[in-house]
Amino acid sequence: MRLYFARHGQSVGNKKNLFYGWTDYPLTEDGYKQALELGEKLRDIDITTCYTSPLIRAAETARISMRGRDVPIITLDGLKEQYMGDLEDTTIEENLVRHPQLIEDMLSDWTKVAPPGGESYQVLESRVTGCLDKIISRGENALIVAHNGTLATMITKLLEAPLGAIDRFWLGHGDYSCISLRDGRVKLICFNK
Secondary structure (H helix, E strand, O other): OEEEEEEOOOEHHHHOOEEOOOOOOOEOHHHHHHHHHHHHHHOOOOOOEEEEOOOHHHHHHHHHHOOOOOOOEEEOHHHOOOOOHHHOOEEHHHHHHHOHHHHHHHHHOOOOOOOOOOOOHHHHHHHHHHHHHHHHHOOOOEEEEEOHHHHHHHHHHHOOOOHHHHHHOOOOEOOEEEEEEEOOEEEEEEOOO
């Protein structure tokens, strides 16, 4: 069994440099192109099912990248990005002025500092792990299209990497990574391809 992890293409929220976990921004023109390129990269790879976050940037990326293939696309709420609470839909720059210490702490280790009114890493990890367990239980080659926080959490869990390693798994827009699970062994096949 192989799991393919793909981050959505660039969205309007990325371009505006926002905190926007659950705010539903569409893909930019570049993001649309990245989704098409992802589809080309995955063209000859055996994928049984595609799972996606319901947020439009991920769902569009999944739909575009799987275009022309007979692969069901299943939406799972648990694949959403971290909810940013009071910081939702605000720029990183304005928050560095308003809340410099909070933002510096969040950016240095987001697993330890939750956004005010938002979702802690522990809540994110719990819902993401539930989705991952559900996907693995099906035992099929699957594509998971989601968000950096969601996917980095899954990769960290699967590789049994220390929590501090999560910031080292930064997924590129429209790139994919692959992990194989076979006979109780987990192996990183590729990263940001």
